[in-house]
Amino acid sequence: MTDKIAQFIQKFPNVEQNKPLAPFTTLQVGGPADLYYALTDINETEDLLNTAKELKIPYFILGGGSNTVFHENGFRGLIIHVKAKTITVEEDRIIADAGALLSLVLQTARKNGLIGMEKFMGLPGTVGGAVRGNAGAFGIETKDVFEKALIYNEEKGIHEETAEYFNFKYRSSTVKARKGQDIVLQVTYKLQKGDPAAVMKENATVIASRLKKQPAGKNTGSFFKNPRPFDSAEGPAIHAGKLLDEAGCKGLSVGEIQVSDQHANWIMNQGNATQTQVIELMKAMQSRVKEKFGIDLEPEVQFVGETGPLTFN
Ligand SMILES: Cc1cc2nc3c(=O)[nH]c(=O)nc-3n(C[C@H](O)[C@H](O)[C@H](O)COP(=O)(O)OP(=O)(O)OC[C@H]3O[C@@H](n4cnc5c(N)ncnc54)[C@H](O)[C@@H]3O)c2cc1C
Incomplete structure (x- = not known):
């Protein structure tokens, strides 16, 4: 890997090494990436990816990090942080x-x-x-x-x-x-x-509603997808938060990760939580809901292991 990294750096001198990933995510969980590249010019994409593929360096695309949970040991590859923002x-x-x-x-x-x-x-x-x-x-x-x-x-x-x-x-x-x-x-x-004034008014209403409902702190927003997001022919919407609440998940914790007391589908990093703790808590929440309602909850967030994305569905 060291040799490949050296070759990559030679081609892309702006790439950074050992870059901590937690600060790039809203949950603030995760160790360092071997390689980190801020992609500010979309025309570099092709060359960047071809090089990573040629050298067999695993890569992961990162945006705002509000739906991503990195491993505590970080990522043994290249994080491409999409930063082009015109x-x-x-x-x-x-x-x-x-x-x-x-x-x-x-x-x-x-x-x-x-x-x-x-x-x-x-x-x-x-x-x-x-x-x-x-x-x-x-x-x-x-x-x-x-x-x-x-x-x-x-x-x-x-x-x-x-x-x-x-x-x-x-x-x-x-x-x-x-x-x-x-x-x-x-x-x-x-x-x-x-009308710009009407847009402004609607923005204010929405933000007030969010502030009332959303717990403040380090989180990923809704953690699980809603099993039935909208009313449909199959029946009324089924919200993960309600199932989790009724299954007694509020306040449940593993290490420094805890289900919010305010919203059962939000998990909060209370300090230096790890991905391992997040996964353990997720499994505990899933099994409570499965036991009580027979429903499988699927995470909305993207977990990233040391060499690539992890899937739990
Ligand atoms: C407080 C809070 C409130 C939230 N409220 C909502 C809400 O109301 N509705 C909602 O839907 N979500 C909500 N979320 C979740 C999150 O904000 C959304 O999922 C958001 O769209 C994720 O965007 P991101 O850029 O942060 O993605 P990231 O976390 O950076 O990435 C998420 C996934 O997208 C991929 N990705 C990122 N950029 C690209 C790209 N350019 N090309 C290809 N793949 C890419 C990544 O590889 C990763 O798999 C909330 C989160 C928080 C923290």
């Missing part, structure tokens, strides 16, 4: 690089009186992370304002794809299903012209 407006469209924070896209929409994304107010993370997980809030999902995106994959290089390709579903997309093979580079949102 945002432009063309009539009723916003074009944002994948590393732009969603909050800044919302600010741009507000300033330009563009309507459609107000309910995302307070949703952390980047444009790329939101597309991958079809992030949503208060009945609106990314798919509702998404028009197209520039993505990179090995098959086609950097190219454009429209909504059809992404096959958006609740907290899921083709990008998620292809497990790191597609990298979102730039997204075009299609909005509507409206």
Whole structure:
């Protein structure tokens, strides 16, 4: 590995070594990455990935870190931190690089009186992370304002794809299903012209509602997906938080990770929690819900082991 790292550094002198990952995530869990590269220019993507693949260095794409839990020993490979963040407006469209924070896209929409994304107010993370997980809030999902995106994959290089390709579903997309093979580079949102004052008012309502419901501290937002996110022909929505609450999970803890007393689907890092503790707590929560309701809860967050993503479904 040392030899490969030396070769990588020779080609990309700006790459950093032994970079602590916890500070890049909202849960603040995780050790250092062997290699860390801040991708500020999307045109570097191809060369960067080809080099990592040629040298057989595992890589992981990181956005805002609000849905990611790294291993306490860190990552034995390359973290590509998507940092390209240019945002432009063309009539009723916003074009944002994948590393732009969603909050800044919302600010741009507000300033330009563009309507459609107000309910995302307070949703952390980047444009790329939101597309991958079809992030949503208060009945609106990314798919509702998404028009197209520039993505990179090995098959086609950097190219454009429209909504059809992404096959958006609740907290899921083709990008998620292809497990790191597609990298979102730039997204075009299609909005509507409206009244900036109305956008501002809706933003304020949403943020007030979040502040009332959301526990403050180091967390990942909702930890598990809702087993039935919306009312449907199969029956009314089933929320993970309610099941976890009724299964007595509030306050449950392993080491320094604890289920919030306020919201049973939020876990809080009370100090220096580890991924191992998070997984142990997750399993305890899952087994309580399985025992009481016969329902399998699936984590919404992405765990990353020492050499790559971990799956628990
Ligand atoms: C306080 C709080 C509140 C939250 N509220 C909500 C909410 O209301 N609704 C909701 O849906 N989520 C919510 N979340 C979860 C989280 O904010 C979203 O999932 C968010 O979209 C993740 O984006 P990110 O950039 O932080 O992703 P990261 O955590 O950086 O990455 C998550 C996954 O996306 C992949 N990824 C990141 N960028 C790219 C890219 N450019 N191309 C390809 N893959 C990429 C990563 O590899 C990883 O697998 C909340 C989280 C917190 C902490």
